Amino acid sequence: MPRTPREKSPTGIYHIIMRGVNRQRIFEDHEDRQKLLEKLFKFRGVSGYRIFAYCLMDNHIHILIQENKEPLSRAMKRLSSSYVMYFNHKYERVGHLFQERYRSEVVDNDRYLLTALRYIHQNPLKAKMVEDVTSYRWSSYNEYFNDGYLVDKDFVLELFGPSREKALAQFIAFHGEINDDKCIEIEEPRMNDGRLKEIIRDRIGMDASDIENEDKMRQISILRKLKTIDGINTRQLSRLTGIPYIRVWRA
Structure with missing residues (x-):
């Protein structure tokens, strides 16, 4: 579209x-x-x-x-x-x-x-x-x-x-001055953990908690794919996968 x-x-x-x-x-x-x-x-x-x-x-x-x-x-x-x-x-x-x-x-x-x-x-x-x-x-x-x-x-x-x-x-x-100015703002879609786990399972065919068992290069490939999901953030992805925040952030 x-x-x-x-x-x-x-x-x-x-x-x-x-x-x-x-x-x-x-x-x-x-x-x-x-x-x-x-x-x-x-x-x-x-x-x-x-x-x-x-x-x-x-x-x-x-x-x-x-x-x-x-x-x-x-x-x-x-x-x-x-x-x-x-x-x-x-x-x-x-x-x-x-x-x-x-x-x-x-x-x-x-x-x-x-x-x-x-x-x-x-x-x-x-x-x-x-x-x-x-x-x-x-x-x-x-x-x-x-x-x-x-x-x-x-x-x-x-x-x-x-x-x-x-x-x-x-x-x-x-x-x-006290004001109620309205301008454009950033859109912050958010997703709860339960819904995100379902999406991850649909996207990659495995549970979020299983990703850390993959080899390093495979982890990076999966994380890059998951980071494109609208509404996800790095800290949430780290929490659900068990992969350290810094590794998720760098992927």
């Missing part, structure tokens, strides 16, 4: 989400997060896109972006492919890291641009990872107050006020 074409933004601006396949972590340490930002900066020179906001969470990324010289799909493919190559080499793993198709929504006016901006910056706050948006290191919020190199600050700040001082004051106030 063919995929539904993405809606085209009249402004060229989109809120996109790139998520780890089956909720897998895409960052293991600060070096990984910094590497992703470096690549986002590097490929900006190739693709010409503009970044207005970003937030790196453990298993997904939010980016508020405007496409330019090339289609956004091509730019995101370049970014994800380059990062996956780095990640797989560093952690001695193979296979997919990101869900195959990133999610996106059209940002077609200034009001929704600011809504998406706040939603992205408040993601760690709403996930209860921090108590204040200023405390999260891996979002673009603090770039608006320093010499950060990635975000196009002027475009956004002009929407808040004529002078930089007033604009920043309004920027802070806007992020502090």
